[in-house]
Amino acid sequence: MADTPDGITDDRGTLADRYVDARAIDELTRDEARAEVERLTSRILELRDAYYGRDTVLEDDATYDALVRRLELIEHAFPELQSQDSPTQTVGGGVESTLFAPVEHAERMLSLDNVFSAEEFADWAAKVERDAGRPVRWLCELKIDGLALNLRYERGVLVSAATRGDGRVGEDVTVNARLVAGIPQRLFGGPGQPATADDLPDLVEVRGEVFIPTALFDELNALQREAGEREFANPRNAASGSLRQKAEGKSDEQLARMHDRLSRLRMLVHGIGAWPNPPVTAQSEVYGLLQGWGLPISSHVRVHASAAEAAQFIAFHGEHRHDVEHEIDGVVVKVDELALHDELGATSRAPRWAIAYKYPPEQVNTRLLDIVVSVGRTGRATPYAVMEKVRVAGSEVRQATLHNQDVVKAKGVLIGDTVVLRKAGDVIPEVLGPVVELRDGTERVFVMPTNCPECGTELRPAKEGDVDLRCPNARSCPAQVRGRVEHIGSRGALDIEGLGEIGAAALTQPDVPEEPPLRTEAGLFALTIDDLLPIEVVVRDAETGLPKLEADGTARRRSPFRRNPTAAEKKQGLEGPQPSAVALTLLDELEKAKTKPLWRLLVSLNIRHVGPVAARALADWFGSLDAIRAASLDELAAVDGVGAIIAEAVQEWFAVDWHVEIVDRWAAAGVQFATPGHAGPGAAAAAGGVLAGLTVVATGTLDGFTREGAQEAIIAAGGKAASSVSKKTDFVAAGPGAGSKLQKAEELGVRIIDAAQFAILVREGPDALRVSDPDAG
Template structure:
């Protein structure tokens, strides 16, 4: 009988603490990213945390447990939509961030018997989706969720023009599950944000968030107003593990007659069935050609109509895919090469501060508008006073700007060689810019805060807007402009006052009165929303209270 494997050295308490801290942070960020559509950290920061966690578990295997984030795929399940089980598990992809890591993946695959030809395709920054067809008819659409169970979003997906309600042609299996990526084209993303801002609602941070938010609308009619699209890249049939291969292997249970023997061959078959397949993939013979494909789209990443954040490389032959198999979370026959965040240079015109709902005063950079990662940026957070000093930026500097994780604008630092001597330091305010109260800083803290939680207009405005959010009391009509109007008209002094609003009170605010002098439709809708909000569950009330 073989001796048990050596578990390795016992980790120190500090190592266990760091492992627990990383696991908790990644789990929370998974929830914020996949369920709330509101990530707390950039993709780059998330990837750094995950890589550190994996390194600890490699060094100390006893820390690796089934509930570790390294052993799971994607997100937890939101309670907003019914949970449904996928026909076969949906896996994630391992990432490569450099040419060396790509080479290491290819070398590992080759040691296991896998090599080219390789299929290269663009990694769309969208939302993973699984479509179930029975007898050629679309019967269900679900998000990826945890890879085994997802959210049923069928009514919303049916509004997407690119998704066929009935498959074309013939020869499809009786039951099949198509995997793909839902996305919002970049042009449509900008148009949607313009509409949201004009209505007083906050814009989406990026096209991926907008696609996720659009797909998870309660009312499919709202989803239908947003031109979502889809590109498919995988297919599963009952009994065929997609970790073993990305498409059904010829002769497999459930595979159609004369099934293609390659991933790329299946793309042609899917297109015959009326499913949307990318026209930007390429099959190449060796790694040099893979690198050329990656380099080309690194230089032309804004050519496609949708946002991309890398290239997915797959071994094209399905029998080789099946031979390589998968780990608990990702196939060994594919990898996602992630592009670094784009960086540009622009001038820092000013540094200003805003006051958040908990009184936190945050400096932000105002810059000459510049295009980065496909969108125009003119503001970027500077986090806190210490961060401004650490970065060493001066008002008037030329600064390096990047989108961390291709999402959040971030000032990297100044280009000191371009200084003229006219630059000046930023003086952090001593008093709240909204109410004039002297700012305070907790012992050992990094943030300055306005302690006037009761009557600071900026805090109250932000708390009202937060309270109305979909993750809190879900008061649809109470957008940013409506919150400001209620405050300006004196109808609201604190959050509790909104539940005392009446039609007569709203008549005193010009925002809720039409040109004819009658209440607007939104005024009536706000009162109905408030009545519904009285019955929200306790957890929503706790979220709405903005408790620090």
């Protein structure tokens, strides 16, 4: 984080100027610094009260951390402004709730200081080693995004469970904690042995984190939606809200739901509070002892001999933060040697022997400026959120889909709300819900339009009972034509350079000429230079979407397909507009696409449900488009990887006259809808393959393969590329992010292979796997 004239910023955004002075700290006078300290202190305490006391997130973690860091910097520059009760000197939130009795911890529960970059971590580690006077070993563990809990055991029996509170006094949640899976009511004296007075200390406090696994969090929010109740913004709020419930006054149904929520919680312990004379010398040994007592510890703990190795641990889990069962927001690094803990000591709020490395946030707050409806290539009308630009998970986000009008209603968002935005891994941005406490009455309800915003046709469901609304004007709706043309150029279809989003829009919705070159995709392969040269499009601002203006106030236009002649060309007598490199490339790519594999042409036709896998299966079996059109419904459905639904979609597509026009005009332009040398329907199956008769499921990220590429490789090897795991599945190729399919494979005992083994499987077959892994069945 840098202190700059434009405000205090990091790579996650700029703070609201109502809390932070826009100038650098060294430019502040003492009175200005005092005023900002008061503003910051007030806001931080307000955020703490909401977060710890009411399970409400008013600001995202990055903003909160930046506010605290700004306060720390000002207090460092003006030490006389630092008070003993400053948020930089205190822990967590106060215990003001009347729902739970206060519990005083036998030893303070400290918080952790944070670092946000590899440089900051290296500086901190170097200082620790200087203060220690020798190299140290570093214990690294994942920082669980949950609720800190203190378990107090007397002679091995759980007597209380309390939240962190202000570090000295927390809330008594013992009754609920007894229902959390993994928290033992009585400790063992050793692995699997009953406890005796001699085996266990008279008093020990164990600290850990209560959380809800990601999969169970998604299930819980689904139940919240079904019950018409507000969804949880994040797993941390779900854990805290579930643990801090009172049974008094609840109906039998409410009690059942309360117990269901508590049963979803888990706990992992990560340290000791009060414990006189522990019989171990290292933090890593503490974990071994705790595990022997029957307490749950994390499997993601490693001890490293150098800070450089610890930094590698941090970097690795930053890239793989979604490969574990729970949400993490960073890594905690501790000095492993317990004797150094006492030597290094602690500040009033945090130990000097531990640090939290915080990853860039995947959940932030931003303003919902509008909800706009777009129409895609299938005619589906989709509301999407237009937001103030915000940085989340390493990229800037302005828009996020809201799926349909029912989802907008279920999320409870109003235009003008401050909303919680999440972007997890490579998942598209998602609006989780509003921060209701920040509403000021100016917000307004979203109303779904009744007509297509692009062509004016009345929107309606595709069939009775559908939630999604669609524009039925499939042939002529400009948005649908544009979407289909862009799809044709995509990598999964014909992979045509120059036919992306900009090229498709220019061909179907130019500002000049009035009559676009493509009214439908039927004319795509008949395009000429003369069609491309007149095209002009309005230049729009990337931030606002509004047209950029010329000096005379008219909209600025450009042509993606033409250029002015160079000086050398003019000397040669060349006058007037010339084709741009984009135009020449597009026409050349269209010519090459005419002879691309049949399966790619099938995908480019935009037949519902026919993606690369089904298209490959149809092309391999029938060999030509004529054979596919001539096939009966049963013959289509019998193809492995097709089935009844896709078969019906294929026949329905060819029953539409303007669809047939596309095929006829493409063929007239030279598109080859047949696989050269194919012997006819079923011939490819007779040829077999190394995976003939085998069913393989590919899930997660497999190095060396895209999602479609993995499925294509299975089919090309003669196997069946299934989308779900069953007893009939022979192999599951699983990479990071595999999720429920991996879990299902483990339950059914299906053999699981990694990316390297998958590459061998599709190339050489299952026998090659047995050679590389003799123990495999």
